[in-house]
Amino acid sequence: MDDQTIRVDVRNAVGYLTFNRPKQLNSFNEIMHQAVAQTLKAWSKDPAIRAVVISGEGRGFCAGQDLNDRVVDPNSASPDLGLSIEKYYNPMIKMITEMPKPVICAVNGVAAGAGANIALACDIVIAAKSASFIQAFCRLGLVPDSGGTWILPRLVGRAQAMGLAMLGDKIPAERAVQLGMIWQVVEDDQLSTEAEKLAEHLAKQPTYGLSLIKKAIHAAADNSLDEQLILERDLQRLAGRSSDYREGVQAFMQKRTPEYTGC
Amino acid sequence: MDYIRSSSNDAGVVLIELNRPEKRNALNNATLKQLADLLSEIEQDPALRVVVLTGNVQCFAAGADLNELAQMDAVSLQQDPRPLLWKRIDEFSKPLIMAVNGYALGAGFELALHADIVLCGENAQFALPEIGLGMLPGAGGTQRLARLVGTQLCMRWAMTGQMISARVALQHGIVSQVCPSDLTVQYAQDLANSIAKQAPLAIRAIKQSLKSIHEVTLSQGLKMERQHFVWLAATQDRNEGIQAFLEKRKPQFRGV
Numbered sequence: 001m002d003d004q005t006i007r008v009d010v011r012n013a014v015g016y017l018t019f020n021r022p023k024q025l026n027s028f029n030e031i032m033h034q035a036v037a038q039t040l041k042a043w044s045k046d047p048a049i050r051a052v053v054i055s056g057e058g059r060g061f062c063a064g065q066d067l068n069d070r071v072v073d074p075n076s077a078s079p080d081l082g083l084s085i086e087k088y089y090n091p092m093i094k095m096i097t098e099m100p101k102p103v104i105c106a107v108n109g110v111a112a113g114a115g116a117n118i119a120l121a122c123d124i125v126i127a128a129k130s131a132s133f134i135q136a137f138c139r140l141g142l143v144p145d146s147g148g149t150w151i152l153p154r155l156v157g158r159a160q161a162m163g164l165a166m167l168g169d170k171i172p173a174e175r176a177v178q179l180g181m182i183w184q185v186v187e188d189d190q191l192s193t194e195a196e197k198l199a200e201h202l203a204k205q206p207t208y209g210l211s212l213i214k215k216a217i218h219a220a221a222d223n224s225l226d227e228q229l230i231l232e233r234d235l236q237r238l239a240g241r242s243s244d245y246r247e248g249v250q251a252f253m254q255k256r257t258p259e260y261t262g263c
Numbered sequence: 264m265d266y267i268r269s270s271s272n273d274a275g276v277v278l279i280e281l282n283r284p285e286k287r288n289a290l291n292n293a294t295l296k297q298l299a300d301l302l303s304e305i306e307q308d309p310a311l312r313v314v315v316l317t318g319n320v321q322c323f324a325a326g327a328d329l330n331e332l333a334q335m336d337a338v339s340l341q342q343d344p345r346p347l348l349w350k351r352i353d354e355f356s357k358p359l360i361m362a363v364n365g366y367a368l369g370a371g372f373e374l375a376l377h378a379d380i381v382l383c384g385e386n387a388q389f390a391l392p393e394i395g396l397g398m399l400p401g402a403g404g405t406q407r408l409a410r411l412v413g414t415q416l417c418m419r420w421a422m423t424g425q426m427i428s429a430r431v432a433l434q435h436g437i438v439s440q441v442c443p444s445d446l447t448v449q450y451a452q453d454l455a456n457s458i459a460k461q462a463p464l465a466i467r468a469i470k471q472s473l474k475s476i477h478e479v480t481l482s483q484g485l486k487m488e489r490q491h492f493v494w495l496a497a498t499q500d501r502n503e504g505i506q507a508f509l510e511k512r513k514p515q516f517r518g519v
Contacts (some may be wrong), residue, residue, distance in 0.1 A: 235443065238445055
């Protein structure tokens, strides 16, 4: 099964999704899109999976769209680049941001174009020291897609977002941490163990509560303070009904470690 | 067979749940009949003040019952009891609040359009998909929706059958509040409880006054509003309301 575009592994309630076209720096073709969509969709509904880790095989994380699929003949009509965005990239970004459980991205190497923005759409991004982020779109006359123009100004502010998007420079992982784009940098040989440790920790936490946190933080990007305060009230109401909240309070009273089930 | 379930609380709020989950609460004649009959009973009981109507968390009502509809030709549709059932729902005089989660499609959407106030969950999706079956909405869909959102959007939605999300529904006044889906019914009941505390005769006058706006001209509507206003002066609840305000206490309305 060497021709599989992704690798999928589930252990200790964590789903590991690894992009697996290392020769093409894990860039997306249609088959890979379909495989990723199918996996994320299934995991989103599967209560046995309580955290997700996305990573790449080989030296790159993901180089975005495979440009071999998009060779433009100068004499032919212009391609409709909106089609693959509508069909694949946008639903993927929504699946990651709406996944009711934490999604960790372990960026093992270069994350370019849509590959960078897929990483940034995840909840917690940790990167290997040698990894980098490139908003490569501007170099081809394109616009950062897969949520790039939405997430960048929210992560790093407008001034840095403009610079990143208009210059398309290669941003090393350590610089990305300084800018607030990602959570953490680790030594290259530590990336998979650190990602696994983080994911296994999160997979034991109150998953439903974490999903509500995720929802609130995403909503904050569009809400006024008044709206957000109302949302917090609503979500807390829901969280208060969860069995994990009961367990958390009981464990605290009984001075023991809580055992969360995720609901 | 019971296609609906109901219960009421001390405040006089009745919760009606469409309960045909295996058919996604499809509104067959029997369901509509049970609903209309129940509303008639509630109409007669002065202790019952406000109705909250809902489906379940995944689905409000996914349309009419197509098996029923498929068997009907032009002649039998001419004698269809449905228009009269819809009319009885429309004529219910007490506040009717709908809590819509999930799909409200076709007749389900049209039922929601019979509400005085609609709250919906984030997962709510409204649509008039009749066009996909070579039909048009037959229970006021084109009429009530156009009056809510204007002909542009209504044409588009009725001609395409396109889904309307909770957010878009809020934006265009199809609903007045979007809630986390698991809280929609609770928030509808909270609203119903607060309306149930008001003077029933004044509430009824407000509903009548508002429901007539598409039937009469503005000047006639203003006259009717004024008549309601004058008539309420003959009620004890109006005196109680004003008195309580002046005495800085909560009013006790009795519906007299």
